[in-house]
Each structure stands twice: as structure tokens, then as C-alpha cells.
Amino acid sequence: MPEGKLCNKQPVTTKEQLDALLADTRGRVYYEEMKSLEVDKEKLRNSLKASLKSRTKTWLEMCAHCGLCADSCFLYTVNGRDPKQVPAYKIQSTLGEIVKRNGDVDNEFMLMAMETAWSKCTCCNRCGMYCPYGIDMGIMFGYLRGLLFSQGFVPWELKIGSGMHRIFHAQMDVTTEDWVETCEWMAEENGEEWPGLEIPVDKEDADIMYTCNAREPKHYPEDLAEAAILFHLAGENWTVPAEGWEQTSLTMFAGDWEGCKQQVLNVYSAIERLRPKRVIGTECGHAHRGTVVEGPYWAGRPDGQPPAPYIHYVEWIAEALRTGKIKVDPAKRIKEPVTLQDSCNYVRNHGLAMVTREIMSYMVEPGYFIEMTPNKEHNYCCGGGGGFNGVGMYRAQRNVALRKKRDQILATGCKLVIAPCHNCWDAIRDLEEEYKIGIRWSFLKPLLIKMAIVPDHLKPKEDEE
Amino acid sequence: MYEFITGPLLWVVFAAFLGGLAYRVVWYVKGLHWQLDRVAYSAFPADGAKGAVRSIFFWLVPFGTRSWRIKPGFTAIFFGFHIGAVLVPLFLTGHAVLLHERFGINWPSIPQGLADWLTAAAIVSLVLIGLRRISLPEVRIVTSWYDWLLIVLAGLPFVTGFVAVMHWGDYQFWIIAHILTGELLLVSIPFTKLYHVVGFFLTRAQLGMDFGIKRGGRKGRNMPW
Structure with missing residues (x-):
């Protein structure tokens, strides 16, 4: 049964295999071998x-x-x-x-x-x-x-993604040391502006355990800092696990079910180890789908529930705004036409449509929030979901796929798009790059930090002087 | 001939029809698998039941779902066919009389005039469903000989029955043709994808449970079909 050295039926489980795949630029050899894979x-x-x-x-x-x-x-x-x-x-x-x-x-x-x-x-x-x-x-x-x-x-990228999860328990090569260092670095980096800011690692029995997307520590550490700032503002007792912090699942996109199970068990064992009251995941759609919606089934949990209540970031923001843990300065609300991207993975597939709209009611000046058509559960995919964004071989098809979201956004007339999902955020960034329609796009975290009222005791000392 | 096909043969046909459908239902339900389907069916029975009922109900109502509303033409011919296809065979006076004579069962019936109109609507709708199959590229590409066979199988008892009732030809010939094609249809239902007569309720209930239990129902958001 001929199998290639790079393209074969075995999942990637060693660093050597992974490096060999990564060294194969754009998967040229990999796809060549695939042509004769029996x-x-x-x-x-x-x-x-x-x-x-x-x-x-x-x-x-x-x-x-x-x-x-x-x-x-x-x-x-x-x-x-x-x-x-x-x-x-x-x-x-x-x-x-x-x-x-x-x-x-x-x-x-x-x-x-x-x-x-x-x-x-x-x-x-x-x-x-x-x-x-x-x-x-x-x-x-x-x-x-x-x-x-x-x-x-x-596809080559997803074989790599699956291998990353199997080796690093993360979609990118972020080790436990890298992760913990990034947490310390971000807490320190922002400590001056936010006195007392902490990113507590491995704290047991906290109210909240936070999980994220590996690209946050790897490429956008400020996202992690923003999460910390918002928890700090809200006065939450929270932590991140040293191991089991990665919530995403490229294994799900790849169809690597065994890898899916390994990944999600890694997160669940952190929950069992640290015993948080609940878990909150970052602004990512597929991470939520993988770990909260589908994950319990891969892990073999007959009630289909994670080991502790596990909510999406938008649910936590809505709650923080509703209960007044975070207060928005009305003068700083968004006062330009703004639209919202509904992520398929937690809107159509987990019923959170009204949660994001509740957030809009706090963050956007009345009259400026404009719905896409269609929206909520009927909204269209951003164009890059399910791994489509990441596969180089299908980039041309993906770019065509972006046109639906481009046209939906254009029809709203908005120049600002809120996309509380990494995949959607990427797709919208790429559609701007490809079609240049003059839009800006953002996660919720940075927008909320800009408009949140900072209580005096959390302000830097020099402000008081 | 008439005695035989409305007597012993009808018994056999009913047995195959009901037995076959019962087998389909049992096979389907037994094949549901919480882990492979990734739906915790038995952990949240109330959420599941609610999702299932909503999922069936809205799709049974003409224009009850967004999918029905954005395709009004198809929805009209779909219900045009199905309303007649369900009501006429079940509640035609002629059928009720037969049931009483053969099996001693008292069965309700609808006025003959209504039955005639429903039958005519069903036949016209079925023709339009066929024309839609030919004319729309997105339907043509998924159409096979099997779909045409089913349209013919489903249409024959209505056409023959209508011709017989209208006395447009040799009544004896058309009524026998009607009974035989009707029995052929009944026997075919469990053994072809026409088993959707039960399958529709099963698959709709399943997806309804999926959304009711896993995909949003427990977040207090009903799926807006």
C-alpha cells in the first residue's frame, strides 16, 4: 500500500514529522505524494x-x-x-x-x-x-x-494543525513555558497603566478559568492582556491554567476525531485540576464549538456537558454589563454606523444571537447599530469558516467566498464591523485586503476597554496626584 | 378480481405497508447514537421534546418557516400535492365505504366535492413539481430516474382514481387500475424513500432535538426555523 513520506494515513505525532511537513513549502511534495496515495x-x-x-x-x-x-x-x-x-x-x-x-x-x-x-x-x-x-x-x-x-x-495545513494539537496541545507551537511567560509578560507590560493587573496562573478554586486561542499568545498577546484588563476591571477572581489553556481545535476542521478528543480532554483535565466555578472562553467561534458544544461528546460525556459550566466570552461581557461589573461611559459609546458578524459556531449552533445584541445595546449609541441581512441564526458564514481561511491551496475559492460577507457589509453602509470570532475577524480582514471596501473590524475587548468607566481605585497613582 | 384485490390482497398490502413502516421507525430510533450523533438525547428529554415538536410543527404549516416563505411557488405546489395526498386517501367516502364493507370499520369521510378538488390540486401540483425538476438547474443536477419513478408511483393512484370517479372512461377498468396502483404505492412506501411518510417526522424530530438540547435550546433560544 504505497504511502508518502509526508502524505500518509498516520496522524502527525512527533516533532520530527511535524518539522518535515513544515519544511515542505506550501506542501508541494505533500500534495505530489497525495496523487499516488492509495x-x-x-x-x-x-x-x-x-x-x-x-x-x-x-x-x-x-x-x-x-x-x-x-x-x-x-x-x-x-x-x-x-x-x-x-x-x-x-x-x-x-x-x-x-x-x-x-x-x-x-x-x-x-x-x-x-x-x-x-x-x-x-x-x-x-x-x-x-x-x-x-x-x-x-x-x-x-x-x-x-x-x-x-x-x-x-489539506497540508490541516494535517499540520492536527499534528500541532497532538504534540503541543495547541494549534501552534506554543509550549507551556511560552504560555506562562507570555502571561507574565503581558501582566507586567500593562501593569503601569493598570496597577495590580495580574494574570494568575494555575490558581485553584477561582471563580473563572479563562481559555483562549493559541494565536493570542503567539501573535496577538495584547488580546490576552485585554482579557486580563477586563477581568481586572470587573473585579473577577480568575485564573488561566498552565496546561489546558488552548481552546481551539484545528483537529475539528481536519476531521481528526482522535486528536479532537485528546485536545478537549487536555482542557477538561485543567478544569478538574483547578476546580473553577466556571470557564470562559475567548472571542472565538470554533473554539467554543469544539470545546463546549461538541467537545463533551468527543470526550465521552453522556450528558453532553463540559465538566464545569463553560460560557463564551460574549456571554460573560453581556453579564458584566448587565450586572454593572463593567460600566460603559455613555459619552464613549460607538457613535457611527456599526454592524455585527454572527459567528455560525455559537450563534446558529449555540443560540447566542440575542447575547451579542444585548452587548450592542450597551456599547452602541442608540440608532447606530445596523443589522446585516439576513442575521442571527440565518446569517451567512464569514466566508472563511471550517478551516477555509487557512488552506493555501483553496485561497482563490476562499476569496470568492468572501464576496457574500462583503456584499452584506456593504449593504449596511457601515464602516465598522464587530466580529467576536477569530475566524470571522480574519475573513473580514482578508476581504478588506482583497476588495478594499474601506472598513475597519474589531473584537469586542478593545472596544469595550476604550469605553469602560475605570473606577478610581484601579487608576494609576499619578492620576490621583 | 375486485373482491380479491379489495379483500385478501388489501390485507397483505396493509400488512406490508404498516409492518415496513414500523420496521423503519424501530430501525431509525435504535440507530440513534448519542455519541456519534453528538446529541445527549436522554439527558435532556424535555428540551429534546420541545425542540422536536417545534421542528415538526413549523414545517407542517404552509409558510411556517423561513425556507417555505422564501420559496412561495414551491411551497404552494408542495402543500398543493401533500394536502390532497394525505387527506383524500384517508378520508374519501369511497374508501370509508370499502373499509366498512370489508373490515367492518366505521371511518370518517370528507365531502366528495372537496375530495375532487383536492385530488385535482394534487395532480396539477405533481405535474408542476415534475416541471420544476426539469426546468431548474439546481434541481436537475440532483434528479435521477429514481425521482421520476417515485413521481409516477405517487401520481398514478390519483390520476386513475380521478378518471374513475369522473366516469371519463370505462369505470371498471379505471377503478381496478386505481386499486392496483394504489396498492403498489402503499407497498412501495416502506421500501423506497417514500418512507418519508414516517421519516419526515423522525428526521425533523432528530434535528429538533439536536437544536433543542445541544445547539441553543438550553440557552433559551428557540431555533427560528
Whole structure:
């Protein structure tokens, strides 16, 4: 069974394998090897037998082929209504065929299925809301990704991402030392402006344990500082774990289910170790989906709940504003037309639509908040979800996908877009870069810090003099 | 002939129809898997039930969901067909009489005039559903011979029954054709994707539970279908 040195059916579990993949610029060798990667049909058949149950089987068999899902899919509408972008067609021609042929598919088929699974679906789950039978093709694409991953047909960046999680328990090579140092550095760096600012590591029995996205310590440490400042302002008793702080799951995008489980168990064991009253995750959509919504199932928790109450950052902000833990200076509220991006992963898939709107009611001068159309659960994917942002090979397709969000934003007339999700934030930044429509975009944290009223006892001493 | 196909054969047909559908339901429910489906079905029965009921209800109501509202033409022909397809076979006076004669069951019925109109609407809607299949590229690409077979299977009992009732031809021929195509349809339902007569409720309930339990229902947000 020919397998490549870089492209093969084994997940990346050692630093050497990871470095070899990283050294292969843009995955040139990796994708070349993939062209001759054989399909292990026996393994594929066994996977189907073990994991394809009545729900998914029925979805595939019973689809009435009515085409009602077509218009629900932004990739269909932005690609000139190409019939090959109809969700039902995309899933029937890939997973549907694998099931029909009971795994008897070849390399060429798998290459096509890979392209479909990662460049023609962002797993936004919008189609599931528009199908009369409730057939959720996003879920099926997630399942298909799992089958493809187990056969080695996965985009290079996501093979790396999965390897990062398996080796570093983080989507990037951030070690425990790096993380703890970044926490100390950020607390110190901002200590002058915010006397008494702390980022307590591994504090037991705190009220809050905070988890984040590895790119925060790696590339945007100020995000971590902002989280600390807001907890400080609100007077929260909080901590971060030294191990188990990374909330994201590129393994989920990659279809690496075993890796998903390892990642989420790492976070859950931190919860069990530190016994916080509750856990709060950063402004990230897929991290929340991975760790709070889907994670309990990967970890084998029959009640589908994490070990402690685990909320999204927007829920905490809404609560802090509602209870007055953080007060907004009315004079500093946003006084320009502003719109809000609904992240699929916690709005459509976790019911938090009204939470972000409650936040807007505190942060935006009445009359200036403008909804996109459609919005809330019916909102469209940013264009870069499900790993789409990160796959170089599909960059051209991703850029086309951004047009839906571009047009939605343009229709609001707003120049400021609030995007409380890393993936959406990236996609909106990229769409500005690509289409230059003159917009700014932001997470909630920096905006809120700018408008929050700082109580006197938290101000730097020189202010008092 | 008439005695046989409305007597013993009908028994066999009903047995296959009901038995087949019962098997479908049991197979589906038994195949649900909390971990693979990633829905804690039994941990939150009340949230699940609420989600399931909402998910079924709004989709049963014409224009009850956003998906129905943004496609008014399709919604009209969809319900145009389904209302007749459900009500007429179940509550036609002729069927009630037959049930009484053969099985001694007293069965309610709807006025004949209403039944005629519903049947006509169902036939016209089915033709339009077929035309939609041909004319829209996004529907054509997912259409196969199987979909056409099902349209024919579903349409025949209505066309033959309508012709018989209207006395447009040899009544004996059309009524026999109607009974046989009707029985063929009943037998086909559990063995083709027409099992959606129960499957619709199962899959809608499942997704409703998914949203009710896991994806937002427990956050106090009902899925706005």
C-alpha cells in the first residue's frame, strides 16, 4: 500500500514529522505524494460500519432532491449559482457515493472529495435550517472530513494543525513555558497603566478559568492582556491554567476525531485540576464549538456537558454589563454606523444571537447599530469558516467566498464591523485586503476597554496626584 | 378480481405497508447514537421534546418557516400535492365505504366535492413539481430516474382514481387500475424513500432535538426555523 513520506494515513505525532511537513513549502511534495496515495478500502468499509448510523444513513437515502438547499448555501450563490455547488449535490456526490459503493473508491475520487469537503463547504450548517427534512449537510461534511483524514486525504495545513494539537496541545507551537511567560509578560507590560493587573496562573478554586486561542499568545498577546484588563476591571477572581489553556481545535476542521478528543480532554483535565466555578472562553467561534458544544461528546460525556459550566466570552461581557461589573461611559459609546458578524459556531449552533445584541445595546449609541441581512441564526458564514481561511491551496475559492460577507457589509453602509470570532475577524480582514471596501473590524475587548468607566481605585497613582 | 384485490390482497398490502413502516421507525430510533450523533438525547428529554415538536410543527404549516416563505411557488405546489395526498386517501367516502364493507370499520369521510378538488390540486401540483425538476438547474443536477419513478408511483393512484370517479372512461377498468396502483404505492412506501411518510417526522424530530438540547435550546433560544 504505497504511502508518502509526508502524505500518509498516520496522524502527525512527533516533532520530527511535524518539522518535515513544515519544511515542505506550501506542501508541494505533500500534495505530489497525495496523487499516488492509495485508498485502504477495507479500513474505509470498517469505518462506515462502525460509525454510519441511522441518522446519517437516512439523511443520505431520504433526500428528496428538491434543491431547496441551493439558495441557503452562500457558496452556491457567490459561485454564479453553479449547480455543482448545491449542498445536496456536493454531499451526494462525495459521502453519498462512498456509502453507495461501500468504500470502493479510488485515489481520484478521494482527491475530488477532499476538494469538495474543504473548499465547497465551511460546515456552517445553514443548509440544515432550510431543508424540509432537516438534513444537515454541514454535519455530514464534518463526518466526510473524518473519513478523508483517516485515509490521508487532508489539506497540508490541516494535517499540520492536527499534528500541532497532538504534540503541543495547541494549534501552534506554543509550549507551556511560552504560555506562562507570555502571561507574565503581558501582566507586567500593562501593569503601569493598570496597577495590580495580574494574570494568575494555575490558581485553584477561582471563580473563572479563562481559555483562549493559541494565536493570542503567539501573535496577538495584547488580546490576552485585554482579557486580563477586563477581568481586572470587573473585579473577577480568575485564573488561566498552565496546561489546558488552548481552546481551539484545528483537529475539528481536519476531521481528526482522535486528536479532537485528546485536545478537549487536555482542557477538561485543567478544569478538574483547578476546580473553577466556571470557564470562559475567548472571542472565538470554533473554539467554543469544539470545546463546549461538541467537545463533551468527543470526550465521552453522556450528558453532553463540559465538566464545569463553560460560557463564551460574549456571554460573560453581556453579564458584566448587565450586572454593572463593567460600566460603559455613555459619552464613549460607538457613535457611527456599526454592524455585527454572527459567528455560525455559537450563534446558529449555540443560540447566542440575542447575547451579542444585548452587548450592542450597551456599547452602541442608540440608532447606530445596523443589522446585516439576513442575521442571527440565518446569517451567512464569514466566508472563511471550517478551516477555509487557512488552506493555501483553496485561497482563490476562499476569496470568492468572501464576496457574500462583503456584499452584506456593504449593504449596511457601515464602516465598522464587530466580529467576536477569530475566524470571522480574519475573513473580514482578508476581504478588506482583497476588495478594499474601506472598513475597519474589531473584537469586542478593545472596544469595550476604550469605553469602560475605570473606577478610581484601579487608576494609576499619578492620576490621583 | 375486485373482491380479491379489495379483500385478501388489501390485507397483505396493509400488512406490508404498516409492518415496513414500523420496521423503519424501530430501525431509525435504535440507530440513534448519542455519541456519534453528538446529541445527549436522554439527558435532556424535555428540551429534546420541545425542540422536536417545534421542528415538526413549523414545517407542517404552509409558510411556517423561513425556507417555505422564501420559496412561495414551491411551497404552494408542495402543500398543493401533500394536502390532497394525505387527506383524500384517508378520508374519501369511497374508501370509508370499502373499509366498512370489508373490515367492518366505521371511518370518517370528507365531502366528495372537496375530495375532487383536492385530488385535482394534487395532480396539477405533481405535474408542476415534475416541471420544476426539469426546468431548474439546481434541481436537475440532483434528479435521477429514481425521482421520476417515485413521481409516477405517487401520481398514478390519483390520476386513475380521478378518471374513475369522473366516469371519463370505462369505470371498471379505471377503478381496478386505481386499486392496483394504489396498492403498489402503499407497498412501495416502506421500501423506497417514500418512507418519508414516517421519516419526515423522525428526521425533523432528530434535528429538533439536536437544536433543542445541544445547539441553543438550553440557552433559551428557540431555533427560528
